[in-house]
Amino acid sequence: MANPVIDVQTGRVWQNWHSSQGVGGPVARFYTPHNEWSDGSTTPGKAFAPGLAALQSIVQQAEQDKKRLRALGSGWSLSSTAFVDDYLINTSRLSSWFIGFKTPTLVDPSKRGDSDKLVFAQCGIQIKNLNSVLEAAGLALPTSGASNGQTIAGAMSTGTHGSAHDVGGIQDYILGLHIVAEGGKHYWIERPSNPTMTQAFADWLGAEFKRDEELFLSALVGFGSFGLIHAVMFKAEPLYLLELFIKQFDFDAVVNACKRDPRNLGLPDGDAMPFHFEVVINPYRRKAGEGGAFIRAMYKRALTGPVPTPPPTDGFTILSRDLVSIAGHFSDAIPGAVPGLLQSQLSQSVRPTAPGTIVATPGVQFGDSQPTNGGTSIEIGVPVDRALDAVNAIFTVTDKHTFGAPVALRFVRASDAILAFTCHSPTTCTIEMPGIDSQSARDTHLLIYDALAKQNIPATYHWGQCGQYDNGSIVAGYGENRVNRWLAARRAFLSPEGRRMFSNALLDGCRLAQ
Amino acid sequence: MIAKAIRSFPLWCMSVALILLALGVFAVGCATYGYAARGPGPDLNTLPVDRMTPQETTSWSFLWGTVSHLWSPLVCAETDATGKCIRSRDPCDGHGGGEVHLSLAWYSVPLAVVTLGTVIPGKITVYCSTFVLPNQGP
Numbered sequence: 001m002a003n004p005v006i007d008v009q010t011g012r013v014w015q016n017w018h019s020s021q022g023v024g025g026p027v028a029r030f031y032t033p034h035n036e037w038s039d040g041s042t043t044p045g046k047a048f049a050p051g052l053a054a055l056q057s058i059v060q061q062a063e064q065d066k067k068r069l070r071a072l073g074s075g076w077s078l079s080s081t082a083f084v085d086d087y088l089i090n091t092s093r094l095s096s097w098f099i100g101f102k103t104p105t106l107v108d109p110s111k112r113g114d115s116d117k118l119v120f121a122q123c124g125i126q127i128k129n130l131n132s133v134l135e136a137a138g139l140a141l142p143t144s145g146a147s148n149g150q151t152i153a154g155a156m157s158t159g160t161h162g163s164a165h166d167v168g169g170i171q172d173y174i175l176g177l178h179i180v181a182e183g184g185k186h187y188w189i190e191r192p193s194n195p196t197m198t199q200a201f202a203d204w205l206g207a208e209f210k211r212d213e214e215l216f217l218s219a220l221v222g223f224g225s226f227g228l229i230h231a232v233m234f235k236a237e238p239l240y241l242l243e244l245f246i247k248q249f250d251f252d253a254v255v256n257a258c259k260r261d262p263r264n265l266g267l268p269d270g271d272a273m274p275f276h277f278e279v280v281i282n283p284y285r286r287k288a289g290e291g292g293a294f295i296r297a298m299y300k301r302a303l304t305g306p307v308p309t310p311p312p313t314d315g316f317t318i319l320s321r322d323l324v325s326i327a328g329h330f331s332d333a334i335p336g337a338v339p340g341l342l343q344s345q346l347s348q349s350v351r352p353t354a355p356g357t358i359v360a361t362p363g364v365q366f367g368d369s370q371p372t373n374g375g376t377s378i379e380i381g382v383p384v385d386r387a388l389d390a391v392n393a394i395f396t397v398t399d400k401h402t403f404g405a406p407v408a409l410r411f412v413r414a415s416d417a418i419l420a421f422t423c424h425s426p427t428t429c430t431i432e433m434p435g436i437d438s439q440s441a442r443d444t445h446l447l448i449y450d451a452l453a454k455q456n457i458p459a460t461y462h463w464g465q466c467g468q469y470d471n472g473s474i475v476a477g478y479g480e481n482r483v484n485r486w487l488a489a490r491r492a493f494l495s496p497e498g499r500r501m502f503s504n505a506l507l508d509g510c511r512l513a514q
Numbered sequence: 515m516i517a518k519a520i521r522s523f524p525l526w527c528m529s530v531a532l533i534l535l536a537l538g539v540f541a542v543g544c545a546t547y548g549y550a551a552r553g554p555g556p557d558l559n560t561l562p563v564d565r566m567t568p569q570e571t572t573s574w575s576f577l578w579g580t581v582s583h584l585w586s587p588l589v590c591a592e593t594d595a596t597g598k599c600i601r602s603r604d605p606c607d608g609h610g611g612g613e614v615h616l617s618l619a620w621y622s623v624p625l626a627v628v629t630l631g632t633v634i635p636g637k638i639t640v641y642c643s644t645f646v647l648p649n650q651g652p
Contacts, residue, residue, distance in 0.1 A: 005591060005603070007567065017565060032567050034607055038592045047649050075566060092564035093607060095644045098651040106652060120651065126562035129645050132553045148559060204652055307556040363557030368550075 002037035004054035014088060017075045017149075018372045021437055024083055028067065031058050032090040035122075048122050048231065051094040055228045056184030062087050062501055063182065069501050070224045073154020074126060077464040078377055081158060081223045084504040089228065091124035091151060099137065099236070106201040111175075114235055118175075118196070122231045123153035131363030135307065139236035140362050143167040147369040153229045158464035159221045159420040162366065163276040163298075163410035165260070165427060171220045171417045173234050178207060179219060181227035182498040191216045196233060214418075218489035221417040223463050225502050225512065226493060241301040241308070242275065242365045243268070244358040246294060246350050251286040254279050254293040258388045260411045260427060267297055268355040275300040279409040280350050281391070283398040284339030292343065294350040301359060310364050335402040335440075342404055377405075377434035378445050379462035381421040381477075384411060386457045387429035393451040394431070403444045405435025418486045419478060421460040430462070449473070471511040487512065546617040551610075553645055561612035563641035569605050572619060575634045585638060605642065612643030 009030040016023045033054030035047055043049035055071075062069040067086035074092070075082065100116040101107050107115045117139060121130065127141070128148035134140055143164035145155055152170070154160075161169030175196040177189045188202040192211040202209035219226040245268050256263065257279045263271040276298035285292025358365075382390045387409060394407055410432070414425040422428040433448075435441055449468045452459045453476070460477035461467025475483055490499060503513035550560040575582040591603035617637045626634045 014566075030566075032564075036591075036603070036607065038601070040591065040601060040603065045650075045652060072566065090564070090566040092566060092644050093642075095562070095646050096649065097646070098649040101651045103652055118651075119648075124644065125646070126644065128553070128557075128559045129562045132555070132557050132559060132645075133648060135556050136554060149562065309556050310558055361557055363559060367557065367559050 002039040002041060004050040004057065005034040005036045005038055006054045006058065007032040007034075014072075014075075014083070016077060016083075018078060018376075019374050020078050020376055021374065023078065023080050025085055027085055027088045029087045030090065031087065032093060033058065034093045035096050048094070048096040051096065051122060052180070052186070052230050055089070055094075055180045055230055056186065058087065058089060059180055059182070059184045059228065059501075063497070067501070068503060069228075070504055071123065071153070071228045073124070073151035073157070074149050076150050076154065077158060078375075078466050079464060079469065080504065080506045081463045082154070083506075091153065094122045094124035094230075095126070095129060097121040097125050097130075099134075099139070103200075106198055106204060108195040108198055111196050111235075117236045118233060119236050120231055120233050121152050123229050124151050126151055127155065127366075128363070128368070131361075131366075134236050135239055135361050135363050138239045140239045142173045142234075142237050144170065144362065144366050146366055148363065148366055149369065152232055154464075156232060157221060157223050157229065159415065159417065159422060159462060160464060161410070161412045161422055161430065163278050163412065163430075165273070165277060165411040165413055166275070168413040168415050169417075169420060169422050171420055172413065172415050174220060174232050175235060176233035177216065177219055177229060178205060178231040178233075179227040180230050182494060182501070186230065187227075189216050189219060190233075212489075214485060214489040215493055217416055217418050218486045219493075221415070221420040221463065222490075223507075224504075225490060225499075225507060227498075227502055239303050239307065239361065241303055241359050242298040242362055243301050243356060244353060244360075244365060245274075245297045245299070245355055246353045248291045248347075248352050249293045249295065250288050250291060251281060251293045252288065254281070254295060255388065257295060258391050258409055258429075260384050260387070260429065262297070265295055267295070269299055274298055277411055280346060281407045281409075282339065282342050282346055283395055283407050284402065285343050286395070290343075294346060294352075296350055298365065308360055308364075310360065310367070338402050338404045342406060346406055372434075374437050375434065376437035376441060377432060377465045378448070378467055379421075379430055379432040379465045380448075380452065380467070381424055381428045381430050381460040381462070382452075382457055383424040384427040384429045387431070389455055390429070390431055390452060390457050390459070393455045393457065394433075394448055397444060397447045397451050401440070401444045401447060403435060403438070403441045405433040405441065408432045408434075418482050418489075419463075421462050421477075423460060423478060423482065424458065428460075432462075432465075469506055469510050471509075474510045474512070483512075487514070544617070544620075546615055548613065548615040550613045551643065561643045561645045563612035564644050565641055567605075567642070569611075569640040569642065570637065572635050572637050575636065576632060578631050579634075606640070607642065607644075609643040609645060611640040612645065613641040615639040615641075 012030045014024045035051040068084045069087045070084040071089040143162045145160040156171045180186045186207045188207040189210045274297035278296040280294040282292035412422040415422045507513040553561045588602040589605045590599035592601040
């Protein structure tokens with residue numbers, strides 16, 4: 001019988017996409033599985049089968065060798081969440097997927113009406129692949145991150161989000177998880193409170209069927225700790241357009257906006273809350289007349305005519321609206337120059353627009369971005385009613401320690417995922433500070449964590465960005481109950497050996513590995 | 515007159531100039547140029563690629579570009595008991611390249627200078643596209 005194709009590199013040094021300092025390093029084995037059998041064949045009707053078999057065999061090998069194991073998405077994380085120095089898996093080639101079901105009995109009766117919109121996506125498929133094909137089919141992702149190169153499993157596992165405040169993050173529209181765990185055994189996991197598939201579907205996969213609320217909500221943002229996520233299921237929605245509007249203000253005019261209040265800003269739809277609402281502040285330009293604040297809003301619009309395409313380009317202009325992309329563009333070597341450089345960079349990346357001029361599909365609005373070449377970013381989740389306190393705490397630090405990063409606030413519906421950093425109910429304010437990676441920046445990050453703690457602001461950190469990853473901070477941010485629920489679900493699902501295998505140094509530091 | 519000017523130049527200045535020139539020549543070796551293919555509409559974004567396993571080679575151009583070779587690799591998919599390859603496969607799984615970078619090797623410019631442009635190596639890096647259309651669901 002043919003084996004799945006798996007490329008293996010030994011002794012390779014792995015770096016993340018942004019080439020961040022301190023992320024990655026030498027790896028004992030670097031696996032790249034493919035959706036292909038070694039005799040060149042594929043499995044009719046199950047293009048994912050060789051890739052699934054490859055993940056199973058890699059897990060069995062890691063068990064035999066008593067090694068730790070982790071799967072990478074696109075390697076976009078700015079933290080070491082995805083990294084382990086034993087066995088690392090590149091999932092990029094596992095990008096098989098399908099839309100819709102022909103056999104009604106595979107789908108739970110409650111979802112059969114939407115079975116043509118159900119998407120089964122293998123772990124390595126990138127958001128941009130989903131966007132382009134779904135949009136051509138008149139469908140769309142409910143939300144995404146600010147860019148499109150993440151894999152669906154990587155983005156979900158780290159709690160990646162946009163600012164679709166009624167939708168939540170990517171994990172919040174995932175309906176089912178297909179996980180390869182100990183012994184290479186695989187499971188189809190979903191919520192009993194939101195059933196999607198049936199035992200017949202699990203049988204078709206060859207997986208064990210598990211409807212387990214705590215396991216699902218723990219593994220959803222599990223950053224690789226519950227096994228290898230082979231695939232996910234979600235429901236696409238009818239294609240919509242997003243109208244972008246950006247306006248520049250003085251900081252005083254956006255103080256209420258920092259509390260998720262869109263009133264009196266002169267937005268295109270008046271005081272109505274936009275689909276996407278974001279406040280970007282230059283912390284060093286807060287005086288009247290300095291124009292150091294920007295509101296970026298997006299309104300969901302119905303598609304009434306042909307689907308618009310992006311405007312022609314000379315090919316050298318990447319229409320990125322991902323703030324992290326600006327991180328590597330300037331230096332804090334001359335602190336006095338930072339405020340002006342930051343303002344100039346923001347004026348380019350969040351350039352004010354006229355209403356109704358930039359209307360595009362989600363795939364265009366959240367399009368391509370560039371690596372930061374050594375940039376970094378922190379992103380902090382706080383309850384929305386503490387957002388202004390958090391911003392002021394950050395300003396107490398930035399007023400004394402200049403470092404090159406804007407303060408960007410977005411608002412996300414609280415996630416049900418137990419360790420999603422957007423867990424603060426009813427709405428989490430996410431505060432992102434993308435900038436250059438320097439000793440000064442790292443020192444300032446620590447001061448910001450301290451300033452938030454002194455104000456007793458419950459702060460959680462985006463698993464895919466830099467943050468305060470230690471047990472004290474995790475318990476303070478998520479609360480003991482959430483942490484214990486997550487640990488209990490993991491202990492019920494994996495043996496001690498399994499928990500060790502699917503852990504890494506970051507989990508050890510957070511005391512989440514046990 | 516030029517020779518006289520050089521002779522009158524202090525030795526340390528000459529050394530510094532030569533070091534700077536050498537550094538400049540070698541630094542050119544970092545020069546990189548790239549192309550990213552785009553996927554289908556409506557969003558027309560660049561294709562998803564596998565950035566972690568690039569296909570790389572150093573390609574040589576001879577006689578001012580009149581002699582060069584197209585590069586299109588195959589890798590071994592299966593070997594027999596003796597280790598001999600019995601089946602090849604496309605390293606990009608049949609999806610083609612999604613992004614191509616061309617960079618000069620650190621020795622490209624010095625070699626070009628020494629050989630008067632008759633031998634110039636360049637490093638080609640191809641990131642395989644991972645773009646796939648959806649299959650038919652069960």
